[in-house]
Amino acid sequence: MHPFPIQRRRFAIGAAVAAAAVACPALRAQGKLEKSSISMAVGGKAAFYYLPLTISEQLGYFKAEGLEVEISDFAGGARALQAVLGGSADVCSGAFEHTINLQSKGQFFQSFVLQGRAPQIAIGISNKTLPDFKSLADLKGRRIGVSAPGSSTNMVANLVLSRAGIQPGDVSFIGVGTSAGALTALRSGQIDAMSNTDPVMTMLEQKGDVRIIADTRTLKGTQDVFGGAMPAACLYAPLEFIRKNPNTTQALANAIVHGLKWLQTAGPGDIIKTVPESYLLGDRALYLASFSKIREAISPNGLVPEEGPKTALKALSSFDATVKADRIDLAKLYTNEFALRAGEKFKA
Template structure:
């Protein structure tokens, strides 16, 4: 199927602007030489709205415009993507901010440097097929709960919901189901009793009455209800040492993401459909767009990580993970807004 005719006037204008910018670029590039222009980036569940800004920046050529050649590897969930960076097969992770706190508690220093989402966009739902008479979270004891991948932020959200009902992570079985067609199939076939996952998956199940949503962070209000404050979600993070050695490269990455965030501020549903790969729609364009409208406000407008949000994240993690001691964590080392602020200024985001 050819995608030629779909090029909108806007993309075409953008293309000519890019060409003009490319002519002017050598002068700019001389001032800030990238320490590393080939970047291996790991992400867990790229088709989810959670990482929409990453996909937009990639598809619209914003990484290339910054002189970067970014190779994106997609894993089943954030915990797997993180392992790729820890193991050295990827340079940068597109993942949940709270991983930087977890890592610091294990004496591994990582830093988030540009925000994609200002709400986790995760919903927790119980299968109406397996548990039609569901009344309280306590009934999930001994049940199977689907998450994107064990140890990912979907797992963290499930742990939080369970802990508030007096259940420990060991009281249930967590099963990794990814964030796309596999998650839908696992719930529909009855393999799992509940699911903690992102959109578009959760909206698709909710609209068809297949799950009963019991906890929801797809909106800013829902996030405050669940976490007690703003909660930074998807971001780009990397080992602190990598950021110190490659400041211009990290600036270019932050620029590309903030450029994508700026585009998303005014993009209509039709623009999104034209830009994301067809497979992301999971076979239902209408429901995909319904999900987009639901999570739209949770996309960061400018890439800046909120200072009060990092405190919320620490409090949430410490509430169910005894290995995390809040007084031993230096939050100021888990994130920096230096790159995002410069990018925000550059693109007037």
């Protein structure tokens, strides 16, 4: 491959970092942390959706930045968000689209480092309770499992159903989490379909428990469902927190980007050694099969793609009447300043 495109990319990133330093003088040189103890909320930490967070935590990258991060795990992203809104957590590791929902209600939160560039969510139909499934219309009146009502798994389900004319009220959404409880809910017949993340969905798929009908675990699948790049897991916080704590925010972004850099070259054995044993759900081979499937969905550098927020807004506004596209300021949803500087530090 000719070297010039790479050189141009490096120049572009360097220029962007310089521009960020001008726009935000506090980022020119990272000074003393305004806040060294951080409480973080996450919804379903064992899912691959949040693998970069787990890697950064397990490998000590937060501590390397001078941070003590206490992570509270909830059943889904919507519940994690409630912890931040309620003041019991400073930062949320959650889905990018929550920043849109919040802004539509007059609450300004901002994503400052991306973990996933695809939602990594698949929708599967239970072969036990719906063996004769033919179309989405068959889901009317049925029970659909999601990590938690209002979470990104719920959002993807709403989007796919809306294209078949099915409204959220036409089905029953049931929170099942993102780990062993989700497997049990589907296999026992408590739900008829499920919108969830890996490793859960790959495990159900490979054991013949579900038939996948929509899949955003790959970049191509994400393009098929959303029509463009869709930013997924990220660290986001109230805009006021970011403005008051730029050095702390930078340290958090550094830790995540450090984890993303490690993931670029990590092998299956490295992943198994690093994540907690409970995350494997009792099947190492299937866990690694799941990792292979979603690997390209992990962000390589923590940057939100320029077209991503537009894709997310278009998706949300297509089925949620409370989200008015013309009233959302896309520029306030995210900043790449912190991830750019972290990328310079770790050559990500």
